[in-house]
Every structure is written in C-alpha cells, then in structure tokens.
Amino acid sequence: MSNRGFDLADRVAARRDAALYRDLAPVDRVAERSYFAPDPGVGLPVLDGRQHLVFASNNYLGLTQHDRVQEAASQAAEVVGTGAGSSRLVTGDTLVHRDLEMQLSEVNGTDRALAFSSGYAANVGTIAALSPDVVFSDELNHASIVDGCRLSGADVVVYDHCDADSLREELTHRAETHPATESWLVVTDSVSSMDGTVAPLGAICDAAEAFGAWVMVDEAHATGLYDHGGGIVQREGLADRVHVQMGTLSKALASQGGYVAGSEALVEYLVNTARSFVFSTGLAPPAAAAASEALHITRHGECRDRLWSNVAHLRAGLVDLGYHVWGDSQILPVVVGDRVDALALAEAVRERGVVAPAIRPPTVPEGTSRLRVVPMATHSKADIETCIEAFRAAGEEVGLL
Template identity: 40%
Template sequence: MRLQDLSAALLDLDASHRLRRRAALESPQGVDVVIDGKEYYAFASNDYLGLADHPALVSAVQQGADRWGAGSGASHLVAGHSQAHEEAERALAGFVGREAALLFGSGYMANLAVITSLVGRGDAVFADKLNHASLNDGCLLSRADFHRFAHNDLAQLERLLSESQAPTKLIAVDAVYSMDGDVAPLPELLALAERYDAWLYVDDAHGFGVLGAGRGSLAERDLNSERIIYMATLGKAAGLSGAFVAGVKPVIDWLINKARTYIFTTAMPPALAAAIPVSLRLIREGEERRERLRQLIAVCRERLPASCSTGSATPIQPVIVGSDEKAVAIAQILRDNGFWVPAIRPPTVPENGARLRISLSAAHEPSQLEALLDSLIPLLTA
C-alpha cells in the first residue's frame, strides 16, 4: 500500500469510529491509573488478581536483575537459556500438573509455535470461530486444512472431525473467550479429541490464575490427558509477561526442536523468569483475591441489563451496544466521569458487536464498581 493510500485508509478508519489510538499510563498498572495527568478508576487491564504492581513481584524482578542482568542476550538454543528459565519451567509444569513446560515471550508466539509445529500440509486444524487472532494466525500459517466451527458448537465440530481423513488433527480453542467472557466446554471437547484421535490445544490466557484455585481451566474441570496441550500467559493474572506451554515431555521436546517462534528469537529476560516462582506462590495463596473477584462478578451479573450482557461468570464482563459510534461515545462519557473502560470494535469483535469491555480485578473496591455501574447503566437505556 502506498503512503497516500495509507493516509486515506486511516481517515476512513477515523470516520467509521475504528481508528485506534494508544493511551500512555503515567502510573504503574492498577485499578487507579493516571493518563494525560488525570486520575481514573481503570476497568481495562487483564490484571485479574491485582499482581502487576505487587511489592513481592517488583522485588523479585529487581533481585532477578541483580542476579542475572537485564537481558538474556541470545536465543534459548544458543546461549540465552539460564538456570532461571529452567527453574521457572519446572515450577510451571508442577503448578499445572503437566510433565514439562516451555517458556515463550508471549502467548501469540506460543500459539504460533504449537500449531505450526504439530500440523502442516495435509493435516487438519479445527478452531472455534471466536478464537483469539493468534490462534487463527497459527492455523493459517500451519498450512493445514483450516476448519472453523460455530462458537461452542460441538455437533458441527464432530461432523467436521468425522469427515476429515487428515493423518493429524488438532482442535484449538480458548478456554475463556476474551471478548465474551464465556468458557469452552472442555470435557466435551476432550471427549471428541479422544474419539477422533486429535490433539486438544487449550489457550487459557484468561483462566490461568483465576479458575481452578488459580491452576487454570483444566484444573477447574479436573481434566488430564496426554493429548491435551496447555498454554497460559503470564502477563494477565500472573502479573508479569510472557507465556508457557505445558504437556507431555515429547511434545515439549518437539517444540524445542521445531517451533520457529521459540528457536529464532531471543529468550525472555532471566530477571522475569526468576520472578515466576514468586508469582505462582501469590496465585497459590490468592484464594481471598479470587473470592473478591467472584463477588464483583456477581454484582455485574445482577446489575447489568440482560439485553446487553453475556452473563459472564469470569472477570471479563462485556456490555454489548452494537454500534461502533455508540460504544466510542459511551466510553468517552465514562472517561469524562473518571472511568477508563475500553470500547472494543470490529475486527476484534464481530460486525455490529461493538461493546464496552469491563475487566475486573481483585484490587477493585466494591464501591468503585458500583460507581461505574451507576454511571454506565443509564447510558445503556438512553
């Protein structure tokens, strides 16, 4: 695209209320933030347990930098893999009850790694239509036959699986869907994976730390199988950055040898890896935080109008308004009232599915949430 075409396309995005602009925080991540010199109650981040600025994690990163330096300096397979990475991977595998785990710089890189390493031309991948973009990109880049099924539609998925003659099949789903806040039917998905000899790849970015006493969506449902490959991010409830994949040891060994987004990138800074065991301890000891989340979720489910709420039982509480213009306008009014709540528009969500995405944290005070809802609900019926 030429420069003049880019400029015109940006103007079109702006006119359609879809131009994205970044807001620069002038404070640490938290429920009270400062942006452009103004203080807000923030309902925007995925810091579900309120750990991103926890003193123990800050100290762990500082001590990690003192011990290991600022950067890793190389890829894991060259010279960038440290004892800090080793210890973090062992701790993560034990925490989620898998044989082994592998660290990645982001969940996006992890999703691309798993899917492109396990399936290729002639194979088949089956993905929920509401999957995160990174899962879709992994499916496309794998060059496997890409089959999408309607959201949580097990009957359609089974039909697609039964019709496939692919030698390797992989089902890819989010455990908790990032824009609707609903959960995948993981036991039923695993039953289909077993019936049709498929891998089940579970992206638990929004369940890890919150569900299953913090151990994630698989623990919530007491699921364990050699054919499950589990991914969770460390930049949401865990309060840090990066991601990990966990599963049986042959899968992890295969990724070390074949995953391009692992092999051809610099390793996560060891200072961050050194803080992971501290994050896991905070998650393990965080039942009081999770109980506070459950209480806040209950308030949203009780007060938000059923006409625009999905009834989510997770910290993701979408308020669907439909129109891009209306979503942006409501977000601006809330901002003027001191609340930072993002307007989410296509292509992140389906056409006519624009929404306010209320993201709850255990660090929110009940009074902060009640104040937000007092400001928001009249705007939905105006």
C-alpha cells in the same frame, strides 16, 4: 518512474472514516487506578490531572503492583541480568527460567513446560511446529491461533463458537471424506477474550477422542484464576486429556511471555522446532521471576477469591441497570450493538472517571459492539459501586437506559 510504495495516510484516513481508528493511551502505572495521557504521537505524554478507575485491564489479580512480585523482578535483574542476552539454545537459558517452568508444569499437571517470549509466539510457534494436516478451530479463536494455523499449512476447519456438537459434525464429515492417516488438532480458547464465554472442554475432549485427534487449549484468560493457580483445564480435571496446554504470563501473572505445558516429548520437540522459540531471545529473567512469584501468590493466596467476588458484584449491578452482559467468566462484555452507541457510552463512562473502552468490528462481529468491562481483585467494593453508578449515569445520558 513508478511508485510501488504504500499510501499509508489514505489507509489511516479510511479507518477514521469507518470509525475503526484506534490510538494509544499512555498511563503512569499498571494498576486499578491510573493517570492517562492523550496519544502524543512522537512527543512525550502529558498526563491528565484526573486519576481514573481502570476496568479494562487483563491484570486480573492486580499483581503488577504487588511488593513480592516487584521484589522478585528486582532481584532477578540484579543477580541474573535485565535480559536473557540470546536465544535459550545459546546462553539465554537461566535458572530463573527453569524455576518458572517447574512451577508451570506442577500447576498444569504435566511433565514439563516451556516459556516463550510472548503468548503470541507460544501459539504461533507451537501450531506451526506440530504441522497438523487439519486444524479444527473455534470460530472466535484468538488471532495468534489463526496465524499459527496459517503458518502451519494445515487445512483449517472452523466450528461454531463453544459448540461441541458443531465440532463433532465437522470431525465426522472430515473422517468420511479424507484418509484416516491425517493428523488432526482441535484448538480452542478456554475463555473467549471478547465474549467472556467458557468453552465446554469436557465435551470437546469427548468429540476429539472419538476420532483420535489431539486437543490444544489456550488458557490465556484463565491462567492463574482457577484451582491452585491453574485454568479451566484444571477446574474441569482435564489435564490428562488435553495434549497441549498453552497460557500467558502477561495477564493474571502480571508479567510478560507465554508458555506451553505438556509431555516431555512435546517440550523437547518444541525446543528443537518451534521457530518462535529457537530464533527469539529468551524471556527476560525479571519477567520470568515476576511470573513465578505471581504464580506462587495465586496458588496460595486469597486474590482469586477477591476477584470472583468483585465479578459477581459488578455483573449483578450492570444487569440490574438493564444492560445485556454476556459471558461466564471475569470478562463482562456489556453489549450495546451499534458501534456509534458503544463509542458514546465508553466516552460518557470515561467522563465519570471509569475506563472501559468500546470494542468494535472487525474485532467483534457487526451488531455486537460492546464495552469490555473487567474488574480486578484489587478493586474495592466502593470502586465497584463507582463503576456501576458511572454506567447508570452514562447510559441515561446517551439514551441506552
């Protein structure tokens, strides 16, 4: 009898041999300090006895532990329920969802916003629903954008990372070789999750407008961190030039889910055609309420200023040590190059009480393995200094400094 199954043990072994294996690392809390546990597999985690400083989280503003955010989630669970119970097109559309979407539309300067169960679902569902003939995609766009392009059936034209001139060249070539009746969508992350680079959105809009293309911007790593709780689109004053603004609730907004903001017509269309919205249970009410309160805090509080102060402090310290630090945002990739060196540095840093995991190919290109270092607004100045000292001692130990 033929065996038409899958030898998964061999596949896992191959990943180990190629230094590509990853495992889970359970923690006791999502905050700037946590106790970790080795991956137990099917068993229950047993936490280590030592607490570590976390410089690897997307909880940029540290709001997961904020009392107002937790209280908002608790009240929503008590009053509305712990889960939406169904698709929002059935009975899962609650007042909590509508309050969140109203705030998101205000922050993004759009007619409406629509919350999805995840940022991944927002990207995949939106791009597939728009079904463009052509997508012009930044070469380092997030996997959810890549998968949305695949599901849409569009021709995908990749342009150089954060390079508006490269985009314009690709737009020009396509215009010269294909019918003017095609629908075009330009898609980019505003902040690259692994490189920390910021896309030149103004120049991208200029290039797209010259050819009548729509622009979609993924603000996952910018949502909540810039002007009045917005992203790079708001910082650059481009809300009226970006047709589709996408963001997440699971990073700076300390919750779960994603959203799309844009015109009334866009949201109505997605409500009716985005399969990841139509066929998913609605965002859990406590998650929606937590994100709504977090958004209110970042719009009116000082946490954003504390984050950027910590970013400047940590970047300066790492550069002064001699590390090569990329990016123009809160994401500080300490680029080592060799994957083995990156793993060794991450382990040596961890031994000194700081968690900043190594990022290796295929997540990043060969020769650019790095530690993705991210401070939070809730880190103290002493925490930042502890991180810098850990990188100094670890770098000397493994021979990188």
